[in-house]
Amino acid sequence: MDVDTETSQGETIAGGPTTTSLVTPCEPNQLQDYFDKLLPLVLGAESSDLANSLWSLSRDPASGTAIQEINFWLSMEKALEGIDEQLKGDHIELTLGILRHAKRYHTTVSFIADTGLKESKEKVNKYNKLMKDFPLDELLSAPDMDKIKESLDIIFTHLKKLRLSTYPIKKALVLVEAISRDLNDQLLRVLGNRRLMYMEYEDFEKIMTGAEDVFKTWDENIKEFKDIARDITHKRSDKFIPIKISPAHDKLQERVAFVRNIRKQHEQLHPTIVKVINSMEEVKLAYESVKDIDVLDVSIEGTEIWMQAENAYNECVSRVENQRCLF
The missing domain is CATH 1.10.287 (Helix Hairpins)
Structure with missing residues (x-):
């Protein structure tokens, strides 16, 4: 049933079906038809958007950078909070109230349960115990070897929060590999600003020693992280997961060692x-x-x-x- 609304200027604006018009007294056997019209009108767009949002609650951290994985879950938390606010809107509450008054309890409970919002919020909140305040910028903005080394200690200290989170170990391993890609890129930025084969040997040795310290720091932290990952896997009673990490900076580490050896031999010769x-x-x-x-x-x-x-x-x-x- 359509309704017309008269403005203060006397103009008439044609409107669509309203909650009031749809619940005009009717025969009991017609009530189902009215509710079939009512629910899509009031809940249709929101429930559809919600379903699409929750459907995307999955992401492969191997497909991008570490910061993309971190921001994905932080953004997801904000998105779910926004959806929760939408579901608390007056039109939603009114509609659910009408359904309850009409003793359509199954429809009401089904709608609330089908959203999966509560479970999704709990999942994301637990994930974000790890993701919140993740100190990745310490690495991405490190200007020299000392700062890169320092940033690795800070990052791996933060990764110990994995014990407080339900973030999957399998994803955590891939996240650490993504951090390794960031480390590789940052090392290239710092080393690439130097003409290594033209530097005074004393300066060259200084920066090579710094790079070696960075690689040692990574290896030490990775060893401890693997122990933590194994312990968490055991406590969660997860199925067996190989605790294996393939660092993206391995080849760069080998090349740095080779270049350092070449210059050392040359200096001796x-x-x-x-x-x-x-x-x-x-x-x-x-x-x-x-x-x-x-x-x-x-x-x-x-x-x-x-x-x-x-x-x-x-x-x-x-x-x-x-x-x-x-x-």
């Missing part, structure tokens, strides 16, 4: 080569001392000159041989 070159120059100069004299002059004076030149040459060669033994 360079002074040796310089010494050899200097020795060759010294031998060359020593040879000049015997090259320019009359080697066939066997007179007393000629013999004296020869002996001086020979002694100078032998002393030089002896020094070079002694240095070679030290190389």
Whole structure:
């Protein structure tokens, strides 16, 4: 039944069916038809949106970054709170009241139960005991190796809140792998700002030592995290889950070690080569001392000159041989 509403200016605005018009006294056998019209009109859009929202209560953390996984659950909590507020709206309460008055208890209880809102809110709230205040920005904004190392300790300390959350261990393992991808990216940003093969060796060694400390910190924290994950799995009586993490920064760690070894070898070889070159120059100069004299002059004076030149040459060669033994 349509209704028209008259405005203060006397205009008439055509309206659609209202709750009042739909519940006009009728025969008992017609009541079902009226309620079939009433429920979709008042609840239709909200319940449909709700179903779609709750249907998306699933996400694979492997499909994106760690911050996307964290923000997904934080946003989901806000979305569910918004849906809860919608369900407390006057039009919803009025409709459910009408249904209760008409003794349509099954419809009322069914609607409230079918939303699954309470269970979903509980699930998300428990997940967010881990996600709230997650200190990932400490890593993403770290400007140097010391800050990256410090951020890892902070992050893994926060991950211990997994004991207080119901966030699945399987998802937690994938989340840690996503954090490893963030670590890899941040290391590349910091290292990429340096021309590693052109740096002074002392500065190069300093940053390489910092990188090695970062990798050691990761390994130490991962070992402890795996122990926690195994313990939680046991306490939850979950089915067996292999506690395995494949760090995204493994290849970068290998390359950093290789580059460091190359530069170390070069630094060790360079002074040796310089010494050899200097020795060759010294031998060359020593040879000049015997090259320019009359080697066939066997007179007393000629013999004296020869002996001086020979002694100078032998002393030089002896020094070079002694240095070679030290190389």
